[in-house]
Amino acid sequence: MWMTLSGIFLGWSLGANHTGNVFGTGVATGTVKYRTAIILTAIFVFLGSYLEGPKCMKTVGALSTLTPIEAFYCALAAGLMMSILTFLAFPGSASQAIIGAVLGAGVLSHTADFTKLYKIVTCWAFTPVFAIFASYSLYHILGYALERTRISMTRRNLIYSIGTLLTGCYGAYCLGSNNVANVTGVYVGSGLLDARTAALIGGISIAAGVLTYSRKVMMTIGKGIVPLDPFSALVSVLASALCLHVFTQIGVPVSSSQAIVGSVVGIGLAGDVQTVSLKMLGRIALGWVLAPTTAGILAYLFIRFDLLALLKSWHFFFLQFHGM
Amino acid sequence: MVPLKRIWKLYIVYATALLTLVAVTGFVLHGQLKYRLMNQVQEQLFTLARVLAKSLPDDLDNSAHLHSWCRDYRQVSHLRITVIQSNGRVIGDSEDEIVPEDSHLDRPEVAGALVEGSSVAVRFSITMDTDMLYAAYLVEGRQVILRLAMPMSMMKQIENEVMLFFVIAVYLAPLLAIGIPFAFGKFVLSREEPAERPPRRSRC
Numbered sequence: 364m365w366m367t368l369s370g371i372f373l374g375w376s377l378g379a380n381h382t383g384n385v386f387g388t389g390v391a392t393g394t395v396k397y398r399t400a401i402i403l404t405a406i407f408v409f410l411g412s413y414l415e416g417p418k419c420m421k422t423v424g425a426l427s428t429l430t431p432i433e434a435f436y437c438a439l440a441a442g443l444m445m446s447i448l449t450f451l452a453f454p455g456s457a458s459q460a461i462i463g464a465v466l467g468a469g470v471l472s473h474t475a476d477f478t479k480l481y482k483i484v485t486c487w488a489f490t491p492v493f494a495i496f497a498s499y500s501l502y503h504i505l506g507y508a509l510e511r512t513r514i515s516m517t518r519r520n521l522i523y524s525i526g527t528l529l530t531g532c533y534g535a536y537c538l539g540s541n542n543v544a545n546v547t548g549v550y551v552g553s554g555l556l557d558a559r560t561a562a563l564i565g566g567i568s569i570a571a572g573v574l575t576y577s578r579k580v581m582m583t584i585g586k587g588i589v590p591l592d593p594f595s596a597l598v599s600v601l602a603s604a605l606c607l608h609v610f611t612q613i614g615v616p617v618s619s620s621q622a623i624v625g626s627v628v629g630i631g632l633a634g635d636v637q638t639v640s641l642k643m644l645g646r647i648a649l650g651w652v653l654a655p656t657t658a659g660i661l662a663y664l665f666i667r668f669d670l671l672a673l674l675k676s677w678h679f680f681f682l683q684f685h686g687m
Numbered sequence: 688m689v690p691l692k693r694i695w696k697l698y699i700v701y702a703t704a705l706l707t708l709v710a711v712t713g714f715v716l717h718g719q720l721k722y723r724l725m726n727q728v729q730e731q732l733f734t735l736a737r738v739l740a741k742s743l744p745d746d747l748d749n750s751a752h753l754h755s756w757c758r759d760y761r762q763v764s765h766l767r768i769t770v771i772q773s774n775g776r777v778i779g780d781s782e783d784e785i786v787p788e789d790s791h792l793d794r795p796e797v798a799g800a801l802v803e804g805s806s807v808a809v810r811f812s813i814t815m816d817t818d819m820l821y822a823a824y825l826v827e828g829r830q831v832i833l834r835l836a837m838p839m840s841m842m843k844q845i846e847n848e849v850m851l852f853f854v855i856a857v858y859l860a861p862l863l864a865i866g867i868p869f870a871f872g873k874f875v876l877s878r879e880e881p882a883e884r885p886p887r888r889s890r891c
Contacts, residue, residue: 647865
């Protein structure tokens with residue numbers, strides 16, 4: 364079971380970094396308190412993981428034939444990659460990182476299945492497209508509906524607050540259901556865990572990341588990237604959640620960061636305002652290339668040189684050197 | 688809030704349309720590739736079956752001789768070769784020395800070949816313990832069916848090699864969709880902006 368530790372680490376970092384996509388704008392604008400946001404996110408991420416998470420598990424594990432130790436190295440490579448990208452403030456995707464790592468392992472064992480990869484890559488390309496389309500449509504539909512109802516400003520603000528809470532909970536549910544496969548899907552493919560246990564462990568680890576280390580990223584996303592009004596913020600979270608939910612039903616884990624950026628671009632298109640900086644687009648493009656390739660190379664190297672055996676021999680050498 | 692310039696609006700619409708187009712085209716091409724690959728392999732199997740039919744031993748009652756004939760050709764073609772009588776009884780097999788007692792008339796490819804002269808089926812083989820592509824060919828005048836079988840993993844291997852290039856193309860498409868129109872937009876803006884600036888006053 365110790366082999367699931369790398370997956371737990373990946374889940375924890377995913378929880379810490381992706382919560383901002385769900386409640387970031389709500390917390391930054393003061394609509395939702397930070398403590399309320401993380402508790403709700405943790406609950407709904409766990410529910411999503413446990414109830415719908417197994418739908419995407421098969422996809423991750425089917426790309427290559429992995430042994431349990433290879434699965435451990437894949438999750439470790441993806442987790443390290445995600446941490447590095449987060450440190451460098453690149454919106455990297457855990458899905459791309461883990462798929463890259465699994466393929467890296469598959470190339471080494473000659474079991475990589477590129478026929479299945481095609482479906483996944485197409486879904487990745489469609490993620491921002493779907494999010495742009497969804498947010499553009501929702502912005503017009505919900506905006507029209509709100510304009511038609513003559514309500515006071517106080518009541519409108521109340522609707523926004525409740526809406527932010529509800530869409531945040533739905534977003535957290537969809538985040539858990541779609542992204543838990545990235546965390547523990549490799550263990551299902553290697554036969555170490557069954558889908559339900561993997562979803563349980565993954566859900567708990569993501570929730571732990573949300574509860575312990577999400578404040579900084581939440582504020583960064585809320586204030587730095589998306590300076591939106593409450594209505595636009597609500598629509599962008601709803602659109603990206605819908606996007607994740609649709610891809611969960613297809614059974615492909617996609618990037619929640621790319622979904623939220625896509626939906627924010629859609630808001631900009633609908634409202635005739637610039638919502639995403641050009642610098643941000645450049646970073647996304649770079650993250651798009653870096654996440655899978657680097658995770659793939661890392662996994663390849665970890666398995667090729669058996670990282671754990673290497674660390675053990677170094678430790679032994681260290682003890683010998685110090686006469687212990 | 689900064690208003691969105693028309694050129695960037697066009698940029699987003701163009702990039703989105705390009706991505707959609709690439710993904711949809713990719714799906715259609717993938718389907719076509721699988722279909723054509725399958726047809727090509729089936730055609731090759733039938734061509735080989737016709738060639739093998741010409742060299743079938745004269746004495747079809749000698750089962751040991753037929754088994755040996757099947758094994759010889761298996762070594763060359765790497766395919767499973769079975770000779771089946773028109774009543775469904777197996778009289779030669781490259782994989783199984785023991786002739787099965789059951790009738791093979793219930794096998795879809797055998798039943799199809801008896802009616803149409805040739806037929807194919809993809810199904811699980813208990814003997815080989817894997818999914819196989821079966822191509823059955825009725826040898827006219829001999830009243831036997833020559834059946835060639837290829838593991839689907841071989842098909843998958845060919846498909847896998849081609850799909851690698853497909854995947855790379857689709858994966859890089861978003862980068863091109865973002866990069867090329869972005870450079871174009873910047874270029875257009877750089878040409879427009881100097882004209883909007885007020886002219887410099889001369890010092891004298």
